[in-house]
Amino acid sequence: MSAAPKDINSIRPWRTIERRKSRKIRVGSVEVGGDAPIAVQSMTNTLTHDIEATVGQTLALQEAGADIVRVSVPDPDSSAALRAIVDQVQVPLVADIHFHYKRGIEAAENGAACLRINPGNIGGQDRVREVVAAARANGCSIRIGVNGGSLERELLEKYGEPCPDAMVESALMHARMLDDENFHDYKISVKASDIFLTVAAYHQLAEATDAPLHLGITEAGGTRIGTVKSSIGMGNLLWAGIGDTIRVSLSADPVEEIKVGFDMLKSLGLRTRGVNIISCPSCARQGFNVIETVKTLEDRLAHISEPISLSIIGCVVNGPGEAMFTDIGFTGGSAGYGMMYHAGKKTGKTDNEDMIDDIVRSVEERAAELRGA
Numbered sequence: 438m439s440a441a442p443k444d445i446n447s448i449r450p451w452r453t454i455e456r457r458k459s460r461k462i463r464v465g466s467v468e469v470g471g472d473a474p475i476a477v478q479s480m481t482n483t484l485t486h487d488i489e490a491t492v493g494q495t496l497a498l499q500e501a502g503a504d505i506v507r508v509s510v511p512d513p514d515s516s517a518a519l520r521a522i523v524d525q526v527q528v529p530l531v532a533d534i535h536f537h538y539k540r541g542i543e544a545a546e547n548g549a550a551c552l553r554i555n556p557g558n559i560g561g562q563d564r565v566r567e568v569v570a571a572a573r574a575n576g577c578s579i580r581i582g583v584n585g586g587s588l589e590r591e592l593l594e595k596y597g598e599p600c601p602d603a604m605v606e607s608a609l610m611h612a613r614m615l616d617d618e619n620f621h622d623y624k625i626s627v628k629a630s631d632i633f634l635t636v637a638a639y640h641q642l643a644e645a646t647d648a649p650l651h652l653g654i655t656e657a658g659g660t661r662i663g664t665v666k667s668s669i670g671m672g673n674l675l676w677a678g679i680g681d682t683i684r685v686s687l688s689a690d691p692v693e694e695i696k697v698g699f700d701m702l703k704s705l706g707l708r709t710r711g712v713n714i715i716s717c718p719s720c721a722r723q724g725f726n727v728i729e730t731v732k733t734l735e736d737r738l739a740h741i742s743e744p745i746s747l748s749i750i751g752c753v754v755n756g757p758g759e760a761m762f763t764d765i766g767f768t769g770g771s772a773g774y775g776m777m778y779h780a781g782k783k784t785g786k787t788d789n790e791d792m793i794d795d796i797v798r799s800v801e802e803r804a805a806e807l808r809g810a
């Protein structure tokens with residue numbers, strides 16, 4: 438009997454993340470759940486009825502790699518604007534609805550790919566039926582979005598405070614209202630600003646349903662603390678195989694949310710997009726200014742979407758070793774020169790003054806090769 442070929446997980450089992458088996462739904466052209474790549478999403482913060490501004494921000498998110506973009510639909514002007522927005526962008530849009538079921542129906546009719554709406558909050562099963570009918574007729578899925586800060590009064594009275602049991606009970610109650618309409622194209626989120634509560638709620642929910650899960654730590658704060666909290670909370674869940682789409686919530690430009698989301702998935706080997714820079718913190722041994730170089734390269738390589746690894750290491754202590762495992766590498770040397778590496782092999786000396794242009798050119802050439810392949 439011949440031996441089965443070894444896959445990457447059998448070679449490095451300590452890198453394996455086994456994803457929870459969820460059912461697959463669609464958000465427009467994007468699959469969510471099952472074996473689909475974990476989708477990265479963000480939300481616009483423009484007035485949705487300001488069509489030009491919302492299209493502009495959506496296109497910026499799309500350019501940054503967003504798989505899905507959510508827009509608020511708080512009033513009829515916003516639901517009416519959706520049609521024009523949808524027509525000018527490629528990325529599928531989720532309409533964020535609170536309470537007003539009519540906005541949900543209008544959004545579905547105007548091209549939203551998904552409605553973020555909680556069936557239990559819109560005034561009864563008859564209205565749920567109407568929203569589901571509109572969603573079904575327009576190929577729209579639904580996200581149930583439970584938030585620790587806005588749990589139903591009865592659940593708060595029953596449990597005393599927002600807790601995992603309360604959040605999961607709320608989510609399953611909303612889900613049942615869709616199941617009762619024989620509508621199963623929904624995903625669920627149970628977000629809280631507290632990472633312990635969020636992680637525990639998602640673990641519990643993951644056991645209770647096979648619906649795809651949208652992960653997020655809500656109201657996580659500004660870029661630095663929000664990234665830290667999201668990476669701990671969502672990273673913990675993703676590492677455990679839980680999560681089919683993610684939104685990093687930052688009080689910052691939404692494009693930052695997409696960048697952080699991809700970096701999180703890249704760090705766990707769950708998605709590859711763009712240049713993954715491996716760089717050292719620098720110290721007295723550095724042969725060039727590592728910190729300034731990395732900042733410049735991040736800007737100059739932001740347009741690359743092909744997965745390419747790049748090591749930028751200050752000296753020979755770690756440079757050659759890191760370069761062995763990256764597509765392109767640069768290691769600082771002495772007398773104003775460093776060493777370039779391609780696919781782990783030393784390819785020659787480069788003057789520090791030319792290194793940035795050389796590295797950018799090498800990455801662009803590699804990206805073109807990958808596109809061609």
Ligand code: SF4
Pocket residue numbers: 717718719720721722723724750751752753754755756
């Ligand atoms: S790789 Fe070299 S320059 Fe970078 S931190 Fe380590 S010793 Fe310092």
